[in-house]
Amino acid sequence: MARLVVLGGGVAGHTTATFAAKWLGAGHEVVVVTPNAKWNWIPSNIWVGVGEMSKEEVTFDLAPVYNKAGITYKQAKAVSINPEGSADNASPFVTFEYTGQDKAGELENMDFDYLVNATGPKLNFAATPGLGDANGMGEHTVSVCTADHATHAFHEFEKSIEKMKAGERQKFLIGTGHGMCTCQGAAFEYIFNIEHELNKAGVRDMADIKWISNEAFLGDFGMGGLHMKVGGYVVSSKIFAESLYAERGVDWMIGAHVSKVEKGSIDYELLDGSTGKESFDFAMLIPPFAGVGLKAYNKAGEDVTDTVFAPNGFMKVDANYAAGAYENWKASDWPRTYQNPTYKNMFAAGIAFAPPHLISKPMSSPNGTPINPTPPRTGMPAGIIGKAVAYSVCDLITKGENAHLHEASMAEMGAACVASAGKGVFTGTAAAMTVFPVVPDYEKYPGTGRDTEYTFGEIGLAGHWIKHILHHMFIYKAKLKPGWTLIPE
Amino acid sequence: MKNEEHNFSRNDQSNLTMIPGAFARALRTNVIWQFIRFMVINIKMLVVVSKSH
Incomplete structure (x- = not known):
């Protein structure tokens, strides 16, 4: 009897554990170690952040689901390997x-x-002074990264609406809080949902966004942008x-590194210095x-964290980390099997794997401050990678250590992404996009x-x-309800 | 003033973009047209999903 331990219960970890x-x-035996009691469909946190959904609608208890699946569930956070x-x-252990x-x-x-x-990621609020405390509940700003953060954001948003109704003009600043952020898509969704809700509340003319x-x-979105065929043209995102920002009356500042947050203001540095x-x-x-x-130790108890993990804390896998300058980057730099090169019985999936380099062109200010999006590894790619890793581990267990490993390179897979720009059965809008490959x-x-x-x-x-529909479909799938395996990642 | 005229005039950033007119905006929430687009987008997404697994 073999034991697979999955660290994390997000999209990638949940997919790996349930399929395995x-x-x-x-x-x-399959064991999931995750610090959370609840599973969260993170894409819908946007709607929690504007009060269109409750925390309960985007989360559910993990324990009964894992009990049904025969998965051993440890509500805990991994410390070391x-x-x-x-x-x-003599056995590897976590x-x-x-x-x-x-x-x-x-x-x-x-x-x-x-x-x-x-x-998944550590939400590194500490990278920008004043951005937030360890829980992300910043004194000066809000976040929508977790359901609790989004609930807090909604309460602050409600206060702003009340102020506008009382005649006090409000300025909304939404985006990324550091020069090395990813997940621009979530902020993109939030800003347009805020704009949509302000219209509904009748106070749009009191807001500067x-x-x-x-x-x-x-339109970079951490993917270097994308080109689409529209009206006979191939055009950049x-x-x-x-066009969307101008249409909705939203101003923008790009190439910005937020260096400090204080009450009512931020300090920033732009790409021009x-x-x-x-x-x-x-x-x-x-x-x-x-x-x-996570830390890693060898048999002698020596710290081998640098061998297992990249400097940013993500786990090294079968990527080419020596690609060098932007001009040398190739699609083949990206990992295929997500197996750790040193310890073949360890894999990483979703955000937890260390990408070989950025996808967007690297940029920095004349002062040397890097200001560029880091690669997105969420959603559909995380699910597909999680499933491929589950396949590989199952084959290694059932067919032996020479079994063929399954592959899921982000340079060979596409992704479908739907970015909400406002909620409403007949008044809502969203940008539906696909990219191939990511x-x-x-x-x-x-x-x-x-x-x-x-x-x-x-x-x-x-x-x-x-x-x-995706909101309901993926929560249905994550709850392992009848036919869940038929729903693609 | 038409909505797009107002937005073009907001600042230089907006002035150099393309902004949809009333007809294009109306199509975005026209239920019949959007039902057709719903079918088309779903098919396109399913193709991408099938190529990615």
Whole structure:
């Protein structure tokens, strides 16, 4: 009997664990170690942040689902990995600290045969002074990264609406809170949902709304932008993004690194090296991501964290980390199997794997401050990678250590993304987009890096319907209800 | 003033973009047209999803 331990219960970890448990059956053990008691469909946090959904509608308890699936559930956060075991224990093991199950604070070691690191990101609020405390509940700004953050954001948003109704003009500043952020899409959704809700509340004319982001151009989204076929033209996402911002009366500041947040204002540095302050009454700034800070030790107890993890805390996998300058980047730099190169019984999935480099062109200010989006690894790619890793681990367990590993390169897979721009059955809109592949391949597609037959985008009510359907479909799937395996990642 | 005229005049950023007119905006929430787009987008997305697995 083999044991697979999955660290993390987000999109990637949940997908890996549930498919592995189904394919392995009762003959082997699947364990999930996650600090959260609830699963969260994060894309819908946007609607929690404007009061269109409740926290309960975007979360559910993990324990009964894992109980049904035969998965051992540990509500705990992983602390360290001993991939070679230790002086006292010949087996590889992981150490975790309980956060619930009436054992909060207790440490426990668990042996594993295979380990999948799907811990997701640490929301690194501390990277920008004043951005937020350890829980993200900043004194000056809000976030929509978790359901609790989004609920807090809604309450602050309500206060702003009340002030506007009382005749007090409000300035909304929404975007990224550091020069190395990813997840511009979430901020994009939030700013247009805010704008939509202000219209509904009848106070739009009392609001100034501004976007601030580390993208070199609007519509970069951490993917270097995308080109779409529209009306017989192939056009950049920059054109469409700028069009939407102008149409909805939203100003923008791009190429911006937020260096400090204070009550009512931020300090920023731009790509041209200039600096300044921007005031706000309400600010939602996405924090940068980092690895969760897992440590690794060898059999002798020596720290081998640098061997297992990249400097940013994400786990090294089968990527080419020596690609060097932007001119040398290739699609083949991106990992295919997500296996750790040193310890073959360990994998990483979703945000937890260390990307070989950015997708967007690297940029920095004349002062040397890097200001560029880091690569997105969420949503559909995280699910597909999680499933491929589950396949690989199951084959290694059932067919032996020479089994063929399954592949899911982000340079060969596409992604469908639906970005809400306002909620409403007949008044809502969303930008429905697909890209193929996620990581541009300029050898295969020399012009845009992507197949323009399968890369498209448009905004409208249809996109909103799709986003709403996806909300229910993916929560249904995550609850492992009948037919869940038929719903694609 | 038409809505797009107002937005073009807001500042230089907006002035250099394309802004949809009334007809294009109306199509975005026209239920019949959007139902057709719903079918088309779903098919396109399913193709991309199938190519990605």
